[in-house]
Amino acid sequence: MQKILKIFQSKLFFLKNAYLSQEIDYSKFIKCAIWSVLGNGISRFIYIMATIIVGRYLGRKSLGELGILQSTAGMFEVFAGFGLGITATKYVAEFRTKNKIKLGRIIGLVSFISIITSVVIAVILIIIAPWLGSSVLSAPHLTNLLKLTAAMLFLSTINSVQIGVLAGFEKFKIIAKINMISGLISLPSIILGVKWGRLSGALVGLIIYLALNCSLSFVAVRKECKKNDVYIDYKYKRKEIWVIREFTIPAFLSSAIMGPVTWYCNAMLVKQPNGYAEMGMFNAANQWRYILTYIPGVLSTPLIAIMSHSLGLEKVLPTLGLYLKTTLSYAALLSAAASVLSLLSPWLMSIYGHEFAAGWQVMVLLLGAAFLYGILMPAGNMIAALGKIWLGFLMNVGWSFVLILSCYFLVHLGAKGLALSYLIAYLLHSAWIVIFIFCILKD
Structure with missing residues (x-):
């Protein structure tokens, strides 16, 4: 009993020393955190507003249908995304100063793979939409709307890589501005979409938001790479395939x-x-x-x-x-x-x-x-x-x-x-x- 008590006391002493340790500089993290919270908050606000608008105008059943449509798109997006967003963030942050040539190849690699995976998974979703709607969800009337979510899937996948690159450059302020501009422009389209097109109109409004976000982040990544003398290399991207093997695949399986x-x-x-x-x-x-x-x-x-x-x-x-x-x-x-x-x-x-x-x-x-x-x-x-x-x-x-x-x-x-x-x-x-x-x- 005394031995167990000593072990417990030693663990508490270790935890106390760990808690009191001041070796990590938090100032840079706090700045990134503030802009990250703001940028992601705007994006979340758009989706919350969409659910409230659908609930108020179309009722509980339509909101449930919107929920299962978003859930379906989100499930397929996991496979399309393939863990490429977090891969981009990790290696941009690691190589942006010490090896810009390698970084350019890695950005080219993850960007290329994201296009391939998003197109393939979007096509699969379109093909199996009739089966999903009738057999799995017991809602054949949702078939065309499931096909429409393929566009959301494609845009979200491409955008996640672009945002991942910007996060690696620690440009969270730019990400927040992109979300704000996209949200202000697309929110009226969601309201009008619900009013004129009901549930399909709501999806179109969300697609407009994602398209704007993706376009602005694409431009921002190119500007940031040029500013940091990073050339996005698609030609020799195969040299960095180890990134996919050692990091992307296990990270993908963990979240998939x-x-x-x-x-x-x-x-x-x-x-x-x-x-x-x-x-x-x-x-x-x-x-x-x-x-x-x-x-x-x-x-x-x-x-x-x-x-x-x-x-x-x-x-x-x-x-x-x-x-x-x-x-x-x-x-x-x-x-x-x-x-x-x-x-x-x-x-x-x-x-x-x-x-x-x-x-x-x-x-x-x-x-x-x-x-x-x-x-x-x-x-x-x-x-x-x-x-x-x-x-x-x-x-x-x-x-x-x-x-x-x-x-x-x-x-x-x-x-x-x-x-x-x-x-x-x-x-x-x-x-x-x-x-x-x-x-x-x-x-």
């Missing part, structure tokens, strides 16, 4: 499982009695889950960069200190925000229309899941920084298994059952994250 699992659980819900109405309820409440985890999600890229750099210099203690400070900060921020949003949930849900007000319990359950997800995110950043990407993949497999199993037994409860499934999945996900952190302390 999430989209299909989420989509499958959504599909289970819409096939229930009154399924699309329940999906509309879940989709409305789910927007607030995304809001709660917005800041942890946005700060992931800067955190991974700082942790990777620190670990590369063998500064284990400061890196663990950064992890502890970030986790505790997220816990304080998210617990306060989740409490306030839970108290306001009946009113917030009624914004979408009076028929949504009864879904406040769904929102509260999803806020609980969001809290757990948020405080676990720095651990995920640590896993990436340590290069343990296959471990992250196995953890995601475990989360997915629990979510599907829970959904299978609880989906008969409708939107509430799906929300409860997410909460259960993140509770168990927390367990193996704690084990992982304990193993780090042991090492």
Whole structure:
């Protein structure tokens, strides 16, 4: 017993020293974080406005249809994106000063592959849209709209690589300006689209937003490369294929499982009695889950960069200190925000229309899941920084298994059952994250 107590005390002493460590300079990270939060906030605002407009004008069922369409596009986008955005960010940041020739080839490589993957996956989506609409979603009338989401998929994939390059150059201010300009121009098109074209009009409005965003980011990348004397080389891109093998593929596999699992659980819900109405309820409440985890999600890229750099210099203690400070900060921020949003949930849900007000319990359950997800995110950043990407993949497999199993037994409860499934999945996900952190302390 005394031996266990000594081990526990030594771990606490180590954690205290890590927390008090001041070796990491936070000023640059804070600047990037502020602009990153602003830029991504504008993008998220556009999608929230689209859901509110559809809910107010077209009702709960149409909002549910919009949710499953976006979920489908998002699932296919995971495969089209192939982890190329985060690959661009990592290697632009690494090589932008020490090897500009190599950097030009890497940008050419990821840009070329993104075009190929986005076209191929978009064509596949168009081809199987009739089968998805009739057999999988039990909604043949959504076939043409599923085909329309192929354009969203293509533009999102190309844009993610461009934004990844800009993030690698640490041009988060430019990214924020691009999102602001695109949002101001395209928001009226979404409103008019819903009014004149109903659900298809809403999708067209979102496509206009993505097209503007993609065009502006394309121009910004070329300007930034010229400014930094980086020539985008498409001719000798094969020399850097090792990037795909060593980083992109494991990173892709780690994230690829999430989209299909989420989509499958959504599909289970819409096939229930009154399924699309329940999906509309879940989709409305789910927007607030995304809001709660917005800041942890946005700060992931800067955190991974700082942790990777620190670990590369063998500064284990400061890196663990950064992890502890970030986790505790997220816990304080998210617990306060989740409490306030839970108290306001009946009113917030009624914004979408009076028929949504009864879904406040769904929102509260999803806020609980969001809290757990948020405080676990720095651990995920640590896993990436340590290069343990296959471990992250196995953890995601475990989360997915629990979510599907829970959904299978609880989906008969409708939107509430799906929300409860997410909460259960993140509770168990927390367990193996704690084990992982304990193993780090042991090492």
